Amino acid sequence: MTEDTIKRRARGLDRAFDILDFLKEIGQPLRPNDIASGIGSPKSTVYELVASLLERRILEPVGKDGHVYLGRQLYFLGQAHLRHFDLTREADQALQEIVRQTRETAQMCLLNGRKYTVALMKEGERHFRISSDIGENAPIPWTASGRLLLAHLSDQQIVDLIDEDDFILPDGERLPLERFLAEIRQAGAEGFFSFDSVADTFTHCFAAPVKDPYGVAIATLCIVAPRVDAKNNYHDYRRVLIDSANNLARRINE
Structure with missing residues (x-):
């Protein structure tokens, strides 16, 4: 196989992942033409890749108008991944225990490239429903978890990682970089961070890191939790969360 062939296949693979990421981000079936426009690729390339992905059931046709969406083969691949991914399996049990002790919504969150995402969630045992869309990307500076997940990076690495527009908060205000970096260093030193959510006006977010053997979250x-409950139970919630994160880290690092 020539070097040009290898490079061409690598570019094709990158484009295939662009297609999957774009469909996940949009969250609905699209025609190949619309996908090509969305990812900035030639239509002929996208049509060829879509045909290949359909053949392998990575994509599936939807309706009779040429729309495609993420296929069920991805579900089976995901299940195979979960069977061998101790973090997810162990975290599911940890979240159940957090809900049992606090009655609040519990989540496991990760970095996804330049963004933050909720990977797992257990809803709280209360009538007032608080939930998030699993797998939906969000700007890192909007999140309590983001401060902890970036704590091992240098200031320059953090600046290089985050898109400039992601410092603009939902209310239109810009989060000062100096404040964000200071909060990251505070979170890293304390092994915990919490704040009133910037995405709404009624919840408070608590986060604790799950670290690998090298101390990286x-x-x-x-x-x-609702802000009133978070205030009234702050120390209990903080203790439960930190203990749960530390216990989870011990289990997966054994």
Whole structure:
């Protein structure tokens, strides 16, 4: 196989992942033409890749108008991954225990490239429902977890990682870089961070790191609670969360 062939196949693989990421981000079936426009690729390339992905059931046709969406083969691949991914399996049990002790919504969160995402969630045992869309990307500076997940990086690495527009908060205000970096260093030193959510006006977010053997946060466990309950139970929630994150880290690092 020539070097040009290898490079061409690598570019094709990158484009295939662009297609999958774009469909995940949009969250609905699209025509190949719309996908090509969305990812900035030639239509002919996208049509060829879509045909290949359909053949392998990575994509599936939807309706009769040429729309495609993520295929069930991805589900089976995901299940195979989960069977051998101790973090997810162990975290599921940790979240159940957090909900049992606090009655609040519990989450496991990760970095996904330049963004933050909720990977697992257990809803709280209360009538007031608090939940998030699993797998949906969000700007890192909007999150309590983000401060912990970046704590091992240098200031320059953090600046290089985060898109400039992600410092603009939902209310239109810009989060000062100096404040963000200071909060990251505080979170890293304390092994915990919490704040009133910037995405709404009624919840408070708690986060604690799940660290690998080298002390790097590979995930966070989180509690999302109504602000009044968070204030009244702050120390209990903080203790439960930190203990749960530390116990999870010990189990997966054994």
